[in-house]
Amino acid sequence: EAQVTQNPRYLITVTGKKLTVTCSQNMNHEYMSWYRQDPGLGLRQIYYSMNVEVTDKGDVPEGYKVSRKEKRNFPLILESPSPNQTSLYFCASSLWAGQGGNSPLHFGNGTRLTVT
Amino acid sequence: TQLLEQSPQFLSIQEGENLTVYCNSSSVFSSLQWYRQEPGEGPVLLVTVVTGGEVKKLKRLTFQFGDARKDSSLHITAAQPGDTGLYLCAGAGVGSNFGNEKLTFGTGTRLTIIP
Numbered sequence: 080e081a082q083v084t085q086n087p088r089y090l091i092t093v094t095g096k097k098l099t100v101t102c103s104q105n106m107n108h109e110y111m112s113w114y115r116q117d118p119g120l121g122l123r124q125i126y127y128s129m130n131v132e133v134t135d136k137g138d139v140p141e142g143y144k145v146s147r148k149e150k151r152n153f154p155l156i157l158e159s160p161s162p163n164q165t166s167l168y169f170c171a172s173s174l175w176a177g178q179g180g181n182s183p184l185h186f187g188n189g190t191r192l193t194v195t
Numbered sequence: 196t197q198l199l200e201q202s203p204q205f206l207s208i209q210e211g212e213n214l215t216v217y218c219n220s221s222s223v224f225s226s227l228q229w230y231r232q233e234p235g236e237g238p239v240l241l242v243t244v245v246t247g248g249e250v251k252k253l254k255r256l257t258f259q260f261g262d263a264r265k266d267s268s269l270h271i272t273a274a275q276p277g278d279t280g281l282y283l284c285a286g287a288g289v290g291s292n293f294g295n296e297k298l299t300f301g302t303g304t305r306l307t308i309i310p
Contacts, residue, residue, distance in 0.1 A: 110295055122300035169237050176294035186237025
């Protein structure tokens with residue numbers, strides 16, 4: 080089954096303790112992206128990757144890191160999490176970045192992170 | 196940064212009623228996508244509209260892209276409990292080189308259909 084898989088689904092951690100949220104897709108997609116979803120703010124892009132070893136900042140990259148060593152995996156790293164990073168995180172992928180919406184995004188089921 | 200505002204933010208109606216939700220911006224978009232998100236899941240694409248004035252239908256859902264490509268609407272006829280969810284619009288920036296890396300999401304409309 081074609082899918083984007085995120086792990087873990089739920090994570091509670093403390094301020095400053097490094098964590099990684101994994102994302103894997105089995106569709107051979109070139110483009111991958113991370114979003115955070117907060118009430119009243121919609122989905123905001125954190126980082127994206129156009130292909131292996133090619134990553135770039137989205138709208139809210141501060142406090143996050145990513146890597147794209149393999150096409151299928153795009154982990155999100157929080158080196159020193161803070162309470163303002165408590166959020167619902169989504170990984171998404173598409174065949175390519177597309178133009179004019181011609182490459183639809185496929186989303187994972189989300190990771191709910193709480194930082195105390 | 197391009198902004199997309201959706202209205203209403205929350206909507207609760209009885210099964211069988213009709214409804215319209217709106218997605219508005221002061222910016223022009225090359226295309227507009229609509230997603231539905233159910234609890235515990237990621238957004239799922241419903242439709243993409245590309246041409247100003249374009250209308251697309253998906254069963255009881257009708258999507259329209261504004262003539263100036265700054266706004267869009269989603270109309271649901273005879274709403275059913277299965278339509279319950281968070282509806283998100285997303286605009287792709289103007290410019291032939293822009294794609295998903297420049298996708299702006301709206302704030303969302305949380306729809307509840309009461310049986």
